[in-house]
Amino acid sequence: MSILKLALKSSTVQSIRQLSGSSGSDVVVVSALRTPIGSFRGSLSQLSAAQMATQVIKALISQSSVKPEQIDEVIMGHILTHGGGQHPTRQAVINSGLPSATVTSTVNKLCASGMKSLMLASGLLSLKQANIMIAGGMESMSNVPFILKRGDTNYGHTQLYDALLSDGLMDAFHNIHMGNCGENTAKKYGITREDQDKFAIGSYEKSAAAAKAGLFDKERISVTVPDRKSGTKTISDDEEYHKVDFNKIGSLKSVFQKDGTITAANASKLNDGAAVSLLMRSNTASELGLQPLAKIVDYADNEIEPIDFPIAPVEAMRKLLDRNGLKAHNVTMWEINEAFSVVPLVNIKLLGLDAQKVNIHGGAVSLGHPIGMSGARIVNHLAHTLKSGEFGIASICNGGGGASAILIQGN
Structure with a gap:
């Protein structure tokens, strides 16, 4: 081996060793929870995004020794706020029992919103502008209203616009569905319908196996939902992965283009849910006697042409x-959000990843994709799953050509 190669290898090993170290200013994830994920107009549809977030924030505080008045700020990703009342994040903060002095912010970076909230909170903690923060994401896609544009009430008929599409799922630059962008990527990089169907089947199988093994139990709470018959009922399980019919996957028609590759089975679904994390510096965790789940090592964003958002x-x-x-082989576990099956498939292809390390417990195709929540959910899952010293990367694309990614290390 040449001197240059030895030097590079030594440099890489040293970098990894430095990452594995710890300092009192490291930002750590102390607790990470989420609601179950409900299907569209399904088990959680009686709850607004703020109501789901309220329940998960309450559980987060209850499970830690942190007092409500110690939380400096709450940042939540939330995209489709229409009809949810003024400042849904503020609603969740006040209704969860946090003091009115708690600073509250909402982030809209489309599907990356929940992850970007964690990134922003980490930055504030690193700058010591806050000591303890809650960050995450929420979405109730079931309750997004139709819009009547102001001024569109002339004599005769008028038109309603679906805010779920216009503000969440449509590319603003080409006026096409995000699925059409996915089709463009599939064609450009040779990702076939068979590839996507196989990946989707694997996603459902992995989610079902993980649920059966209790691997979601530490991260998932039970939520209370209004019920006409009994007053309230408790929802504890994710809904979407139970609904698959493997016998029909191969025969489904493409959704976005004639003779396309993306179907209702190999794409993510419309869903409801909320996820949050409790973040602080490691010295704060030590002072409070809290054991972190993971350390946030680094994070990054990227922007490209809007139609190419899957890559x-x-x-x-x-x-x-x-x-x-x-290097890619230094990463034990990857969470690449399954907006469509083509997304992780093309990212695996372009980065040369070991597919066995990607979305090992399923993803949005089978569990669901509440768009403001998903970025936080996949980080939370890494935090609960990584063993001490292991590195994991979570990444999520967003409409408009963007993406966010976080590197974390198990504690």
């Missing part, structure tokens, strides 16, 4: 690897 995570993840002296 935006590639450069975000490369930035994390390059900046931290890591």
Whole structure:
């Protein structure tokens, strides 16, 4: 081996060792919880996004020794706020029992909103502008209203616009559905219908196996939902993965284009849910006697042409690897959000990843994709799953050509 290669290898090993170290200013995830994920107009549809977030924030505080008045700020990703009342994040903060002095912010970076909230909170903690924060994401896609544009009430008929589409699922630059962008990527990179169907089946199988093994239990709470018959009922399980019919997957018609590759089975679904994390610096956790789940090592964003959004995570993840002296094989576990099956497939292809390390417990295709929540959910799952010293990367693409990614290390 040449002197240059030895030097590079030594440099990489040293970088990894430095990452594995700890300092009192490291930002850590102390607790990470989520609601079950409900299907569209399904088990959680009686709850608003704020009501789901309220329940999960209450549980987060209840499970830790942190007092409500110790929380400096709450940042939540939330996209489709229409009809949810003024400042849904503020509603969740006040109704969960946090003091009115708690600073509250909402982030809209489309599907990356929940992850971006965690990134912003980490930055504030690193700058010591806050000591303890809650960050995450929420979405009730079941309750997004139709819109009557102001001024569109002339004599005769008028038109309603679906805010779920216009503000969440439609590319604003080409006026096409995000699925059409996915079709463009599939064609450009040779990702076939068979590839996507196989991946989707695997996602459902992995989610079902993980649920059966209790691997979601530490991260998932039970929520209370209004019920006409009994007054209230408790929802404890994710809804979507139970609804698959494997016999029909191969025969489903494409959704977005004639003779296309994306179907209702190999794409993510419309869903409801909320996820949050309790973040602080490691010295604060020590002072409070709290054992962190994981350390947030680094995070990155990337932006490309809007139609190519499915491959935006590639450069975000490369930035994390390059900046931290890591190679793909140094990462134990990858969470790449399954907006469509083509997204993780093309990212695996372009980064040369070991597919056995990607979404090992399923993803949005089978569990669901409440768009403001998903970025936080996949980080939470990494935090609960990584063993001490192991590195994990979570990444999620967003409409408009963007993506966010976070590198974390198990504690």
